[in-house]
Amino acid sequence: MSIKFIHSFFGLFGYVGQRIVDTIELTGYTLVLLLQAGFYTKNVFSKRREILKQMYIAAVKTFFVVSVVALFTGMIVALQTGIEMKAFKQEALIGNVIIATMTREMGPFMTAIILTASVGSAMAAEIGTMTVSEEVDALQMMSISPVKFLVMPRVVAMAIMVPIMTVYTNALGTLGGGVVANYQLQVSWEVYYSHVLESLHFKAVYTGLLKSFIFGLIISGVSCAQGLRATNGALGVGKATREAVVISFLMVLIIGYFITAVFYGKE
């Protein structure tokens, strides 16, 4: 019994240790991949068609879901906060709450989550399929860098499109908040927008955009890394896709917190 316990204890210890080593290795691999993609941005012009295609995928193909999520995020935040504020007769200030929440946190976060689920997962699956079907090997044999050919266009497209989609999410979320403020909290549009403009600080905008830029790098970097490391056929592609989504979610949350802490932690 005790030998069995010791055996399982060391087994657990070994498993945890291996997971830590794997995580460090994957982090290093992803960072190197992003640095290499940065190096290949010198080829942005020659890869403009692929970059535009990836931008199209990130924007147009997620447009509907981003719109719905943005609108309802603003509406939910307005309703939940507005009800509490109304108890203190402060509902007129709902515009300040909505714009601060959307620009600083919810806009970049919700956009990143949607793009991870739709674009990041597709990236991991596409590159993973190319890896297991030897297309990535074929690129290497043609002396074509898979980072230049596959990763760089996706990283550049996401680094551009996540901030753009975030601005759109912020705008639509603010509109959604306004609808609730107007129809459910009886705050007029004029009052709502005067408070929105009052709290629309430059710092909130640029920290939000910086966050979304970094989220774009994280989503594309993690997804491409997972795709390039896929093994074992369809099963491996499924695993790579799942891991890309899970890791991107976690990284968006954790890095998002630290960016907020850096810019707002001492206020």
Added chain:
Amino acid sequence: MIEFVDVYKYYNTRAVLKGVSMRIERGETFVIIGQSGTGKTVSLRHIAGLVDPDGGDVIIDGVKMNGAKRRVKTALREKMGVLFQSGALINWMTVGDNIALPLVEHRLHPPDEIEKIVAEKLHMLQLTDARDKMPADISGGMRKRAGLARSLVRNPEIILYDEPSSGLDPVMTSVIDQLIRRMQREYNITSVVVTHDMGSAYAIADRIAMLYQGEIIQCGTPDEIRNTENPIVRQFITGSLAGPIPVV
């Protein structure tokens, strides 16, 4: 010249190659036969520099491929073309664009000249009508031929073929076999072919090596292999169920 010197390769704890040594001369067509999972494709991947051995060396034209810097590997790969088992075409590009890809990416020729080279390769492999088709819209055999056209487009000195006749009908297999022979005859190309197809092996090989459980158990001319006394080789080439190779 391609040389394997005492090459070992392990996946996890399983030894896939166990001290493989062989020498493939310039202009030779060298065929590797063996059961599935005996390390034939792994051997090709060593030559291509896509994997490094855990022991021993792989030497291409006097330069060590394993552990070489990226620049050296790239230079060695520029001498090579590979036909992967599935063709490995980029699935969002047309057949023509796939064939042109290495020339376009490296800007080796002006666009009109690239177009001419692509047309010539398409004609050579009877794919002219497939120029503007997507890989998903053509048959497996056509994908394979398109992959071969792409590997030929840079006029390589060495071509590695991974199961070139799998999935092809007998007529198309003969077309590929003749092409391999023609490459050797006209351009003195070195070919390393991994195959299960003994008909093809006899038709194209200068020498045939049989890999069994990670080791080369016999290497010789097609006649030597055909008349072998080795019971494992004999069972494999005749496809017999009775013999030392376990049927699992």
